[in-house]
């Protein structure tokens with residue numbers, strides 16, 4: 512049975528698209544047939560992060576409006592087998608995403624995929640609500656910063672009350688915390704909320720901590736999800752995150768400051 | 781560790797500690813009747829109430845609202861059912877529910 516996972520946050524720019532791209536790629540690398548859908552109608556970005564922007568012909572809204580079939584709109588990822596991207600449209604208005612249409616597309620995708628990853632737009636408007644509504648599980652991407660944590664808490668409230676699972680009184684949406692853009696040296700200085708602080712406030716299980724890392728920007732520059740840059744800290748952290756999601760035990764890395772050698776402490780930074 | 785760092789770490793409240801305290805307060809306030817204050821039995825209660833009500837009146841799933849509010853030391857279970865506003869017909873039994 513296919514699983515629908517929403518990547519959500521409330522606040523904008525916290526790393527949802529970065530996480531969606533790497534998470535979906537990671538699932539596919541481990542042999543699961545995966546599709547990642549961009550719900551950010553009007554501002555599509557996932558195609559750029561996945562590096563398939565020049566191959567977009569039809570989009571999610573075309574499929575909802577029966578202007579294209581799913582197979583015409585799905586883009587096969589060039590980096591790995593088992594992975595497909597369903598891009599958002601750039602022009603239409605947000606009303607294009609309606610419950611019946613989205614339900615129909617998801618039902619069709621369920622037939623042939625193991626995982627359906629939904630990259631939510633920021634905010635709590637229609638696109639975000641539609642991305643959350645059908646979810647079985649949610650990756651709540653949060654930055655260690657007051658407004659992001661508060662917004663995540665609101666999103667958790669919405670998942671618990673307005674999702675399909677809540678409405679149908681089914682088992683609730685399974686929640687996972689993804690703490691992103693974490694800077695251990697700032698935490699140690701007392702300038703940034705720690706993992707423990709955020710976990711205490713949001714009170715949901717931690718799936719992964721992604722360090723603040725220059726490799727994320729480098730990866731987006733070249734359109735290759737950062738998880739494929741295995742040598743990088745952020746890539747490694749996403750790799751661990753996917754493994755944990757699939758049930759493996761992995762210790763959390765990148766939570767404390769790397770001990771620097773004497774010379775590095777003197778001259779480097 | 782430099783002298784400056786030493787004083788910083790000694791400082792009573794780092795900005796992170798202030799952030800955490802502010803968040804705890806605002807989040808507890810905003811949660812209100814939302815998640816963790818809402819007990820697990822609410823969805824089931826809602827479903828069963830709906831079944832009972834539907835024996836008599838045809839109401840839609842979203843026309844019933846149940847939530848628990850905390851007021852001081854006690855909790856209030858608030859139940860809200862919006863009945864369809866027909867002032868005419870069926871005095872007797874409402875039509876059997878068509879949806880499951």
Ligand SMILES: Nc1ncnc2c1ncn2[C@@H]1O[C@H](COP(=O)(O)OP(=O)(O)OP(=O)(O)O)[C@@H](O)[C@H]1O
Nearest residue numbers: 523524525526527528529633692722723724727728
């Ligand atoms: N771990 C990280 N380290 C450094 N930069 C990061 C990290 N994660 C994300 N970023 C950067 O933050 C910016 C926003 O990331 P992203 O687009 O993934 O966020 P988003 O939540 O999808 O935004 P939106 O709400 O606009 O959809 C990008 O420039 C990205 O490169």
Ligand SMILES: [Mg+2]
Nearest residue numbers: 527528551556
């Ligand atoms: Mg995004």
